[in-house]
Amino acid sequence: MNIEQTVKRAMSDVAQLSDCQLIETIEPDTLLLQSGLDSLGYAMLVAQLEEELGIDPFTELAITVYPATFAEFVAVYAQGLEQKRD
Amino acid sequence: MSEYVVVTGASRGLGLAICRDILDSGMSVVALSRTYSTELQKLVASKPELCHFVEADLADLEHIPALCKSIVKTFGRPYGLVNNAAVGHDGVLATMPNGVIDSLMRLNVQSPMLLSKYLLRSMLLNRKGRVINISSIIAKTGFNGLSVYAASKAALEGFSKSLAREVGKAGITVNCVAPGYMQTDMTGDLQGEKLASIKRRSPLGKLASVEDAAAMVSFLLSDKGSAITGTVMTVDAGSTA
Numbered sequence A: 001m002n003i004e005q006t007v008k009r010a011m012s013d014v015a016q017l018s019d020c021q022l023i024e025t026i027e028p029d030t031l032l033l034q035s036g037l038d039s040l041g042y043a044m045l046v047a048q049l050e051e052e053l054g055i056d057p058f059t060e061l062a063i064t065v066y067p068a069t070f071a072e073f074v075a076v077y078a079q080g081l082e083q084k085r086d
Numbered sequence B: 001m002s003e004y005v006v007v008t009g010a011s012r013g014l015g016l017a018i019c020r021d022i023l024d025s026g027m028s029v030v031a032l033s034r035t036y037s038t039e040l041q042k043l044v045a046s047k048p049e050l051c052h053f054v055e056a057d058l059a060d061l062e063h064i065p066a067l068c069k070s071i072v073k074t075f076g077r078p079y080g081l082v083n084n085a086a087v088g089h090d091g092v093l094a095t096m097p098n099g100v101i102d103s104l105m106r107l108n109v110q111s112p113m114l115l116s117k118y119l120l121r122s123m124l125l126n127r128k129g130r131v132i133n134i135s136s137i138i139a140k141t142g143f144n145g146l147s148v149y150a151a152s153k154a155a156l157e158g159f160s161k162s163l164a165r166e167v168g169k170a171g172i173t174v175n176c177v178a179p180g181y182m183q184t185d186m187t188g189d190l191q192g193e194k195l196a197s198i199k200r201r202s203p204l205g206k207l208a209s210v211e212d213a214a215a216m217v218s219f220l221l222s223d224k225g226s227a228i229t230g231t232v233m234t235v236d237a238g239s240t241a
């Protein structure tokens, strides 16, 4: 599974856990906070991905602005995974 | 391991009493402090499957994310967190070294915030959990020479109330326990007439003990405490009545 699919799957897991309804299709420029997840759901997504991938790229890369769109979010994880490999 | 609670400042005083009480209730404990005291070693030896010590200097904020990550990796998702470690440096503000103010705020305020931040994540995924911050009656009453310490405890109380609102719908409760004067290393200097007068003025004619405060922590951790969040539970033998 590539990172984009992993994030999408994690989003639906988290939505289910927190009784949120995700929108039908998530596009690269979909705003995460308009995907059906609320801010706590967003936090749960970060927690879920940390368990699955073993990284918290926001802490590890000291990213201070949390990304707004799905594509930006995926890019941060791609960068985090890259760094882990190095 | 059974459901476990992370307890900070577990080597002595109230933290040690909290660990003891949690273990008696059948839950597990991950005990954090800088030193592995003889008392804590004895406690771990008495329940080696349930009680684990992790050495940590919690004033070292940079290392808290990695510490939390390794706790979750080793022990799984925590059920609860008790932020108990603190320092109680006293002194007149006008002559208190700036470095002391800084280190006190780091350990008493920022460290609990970061531990909560990183350990809450597991609780969010579990849809249940408990965060208990150890405050003090000084947060609200005022005491000569404790202005910075008092500010740190008032900060924890404000933090707890808003965090309770934030994570309530994920089934997580956040509360403070505010003990009155207890006889521990922290209050070792408080003796003689001053100590006697605190005892005399309390409605119950005595001080609350670390066991009394630990019992409140256990209550909040239990199922019976599930409807209590965003509040401060005072355990002071009535001193502030």
Ligand SMILES: NC(=O)c1ccc[n+]([C@@H]2O[C@H](COP(=O)([O-])OP(=O)(O)OC[C@H]3O[C@@H](n4cnc5c(N)ncnc54)[C@H](OP(=O)(O)O)[C@@H]3O)[C@@H](O)[C@H]2O)c1
Binding pocket: B008, B009, B010, B011, B012, B013, B014, B015, B032, B033, B034, B035, B036, B056, B057, B058, B059, B060, B083, B084, B085, B086, B087, B088, B107, B134, B135, B136, B137, B178, B179, B180, B181, B182, B183, B184, B185, B186, B187
């Ligand atoms: N005693 C009282 O009358 C009283 C009253 C109201 C509230 N409280 C509160 O109750 C809590 C416990 O107090 P206490 O009386 O039990 O204090 P204590 O006897 O001085 O114990 C403090 C604990 O915190 C740990 N600690 C200190 N600095 C640390 C650091 N940098 N990193 C990790 N752990 C550290 C100590 O372990 P190491 O030294 O091994 O690291 C020790 O286990 C505190 O939050 C205090 O503010 C106490």
